[in-house]
Amino acid sequence: AQKVTQAQTEISVVEKEDVTLDCVYETRDTTYYLFWYKQPPSGELVFLIRRNSFDEQNEISGRYSWNFQKSTSSFNFTITASQVVDSAVYFCALSEAGRYGGSQGNLIFGKGTKLSVKP
Amino acid sequence: DSGVTQTPKHLITATGQRVTLRCSPRSGDLSVYWYQQSLDQGLQFLIQYYNGEERAKGNILERFSAQQFPDLHSELNLSSLELGDSALYFCASSVGGSPQETQYFGPGTRLLVL
Numbered sequence: 001a002q003k004v005t006q007a008q009t010e011i012s013v014v015e016k017e018d019v020t021l022d023c024v025y026e027t028r029d030t031t032y033y034l035f036w037y038k039q040p041p042s043g044e045l046v047f048l049i050r051r052n053s054f055d056e057q058n059e060i061s062g063r064y065s066w067n068f069q070k071s072t073s074s075f076n077f078t079i080t081a082s083q084v085v086d087s088a089v090y091f092c093a094l095s096e097a098g099r100y101g102g103s104q105g106n107l108i109f110g111k112g113t114k115l116s117v118k119p
Numbered sequence: 120d121s122g123v124t125q126t127p128k129h130l131i132t133a134t135g136q137r138v139t140l141r142c143s144p145r146s147g148d149l150s151v152y153w154y155q156q157s158l159d160q161g162l163q164f165l166i167q168y169y170n171g172e173e174r175a176k177g178n179i180l181e182r183f184s185a186q187q188f189p190d191l192h193s194e195l196n197l198s199s200l201e202l203g204d205s206a207l208y209f210c211a212s213s214v215g216g217s218p219q220e221t222q223y224f225g226p227g228t229r230l231l232v233l
Contacts, residue, residue: 033219044121045209045224052219091162095218105218106152106175107211109162 002027004094006110013082014118021077021113023092029053031097034068034075035107040088048090051075082117089114122146123225125210131231137198140228142210144191148223150174150216151193153185156227157206168193169216200232 003026013019025034036048049059051068059066063080079086093107122145132138144151153165155178164177168187179185182200187193197204207229211222 035221037224043207043229044226045211046121047221047223050219050221093162097218105150105213105216105220105222106164106167106177107154107162107222108164111161 002029002094002096002108004092004108004110006090006092006113008113009111010114010116012116012118015084016081017117018078018080019082019115019117021079021090021092021115023075023077023110025073025075025092025094027094027096029096033095033097035093035095036066036075036077037091037093038088039091039112045091048077079115082115084117084119087115087117121223121225123210123212123223125208125225125228127228128226129229129231131233132200133233134200134202136200136232137196138200138230140195140197140208140210140230142193142195142212142225144193144210144212145223148212148214149191150213150220151187151191152211152213152222153179153193153195154209154211154224155206156209157203162209165195167216174216197230202232205230205232 005024032053034051038046067076089112091112092110124143150169165179167175185195207227211224213220
């Protein structure tokens with residue numbers, strides 16, 4: 001069955017430290033999509049990145065980078081030189097293609113990792 | 120701002136009551152999703168609509184129902200409310216409802232059942 005595991009429930013770092021949030025997924029589909037969302041204290045869910053299963057290239061966006069490794073079913077997220085504004089809950093999510101022959105796209109979320117960045 | 124709107128932002132009601140949550144998708148998006156976020160269950164998919172038709176169902180209780188109207192806004196109806204229904208309810212939208220599309224989330228409706 002499909003599943004997303006974020007083993008780190010809470011992480012606390014001091015500003016300017018680098019931090020990596022882990023995400024491990026399970027799926028039987030060969031085509032799937034992985035996402036990261038950020039939920040700041042205000043509560044909304046903010047989209048960060050999408051990656052498809054055929055693209056294992058790592059991605060960097062400013063202080064954010066993502067490492068996708070199919071061999072270990074992981075899609076980890078690193079924040080470099082963390083800032084207080086990075087404090088939030090981060091969710092990793094999975095959607096699968098073609099499970100029912102249609103194109104439903106519901107997301108399967110991990111439990112989230114709460115990141116606290118202290119000044 | 121994702122472009123997805125949800126009303127109301129907060130809702131306090133009593134057990135046994137019925138409430139309706141409303142969602143307007145981003146302009147041009149045909150698919151709407153509803154999710155429930157609770158402390159014990161995390162973020163769970165409830166139901167998906169595409170252009171007015173139900174496309175997929177997740178862990179949605181029989182006491183809950185939803186619909187998508189011709190103008191593409193959606194409503195989630197929760198009836199016979201129980202204490203355990205207290206949660207943050209999110210609506211998300213995407214262009215065509217396919218798995219590869221990014222879903223953009225609204226600000227959520229925080230429901231408290233007393």
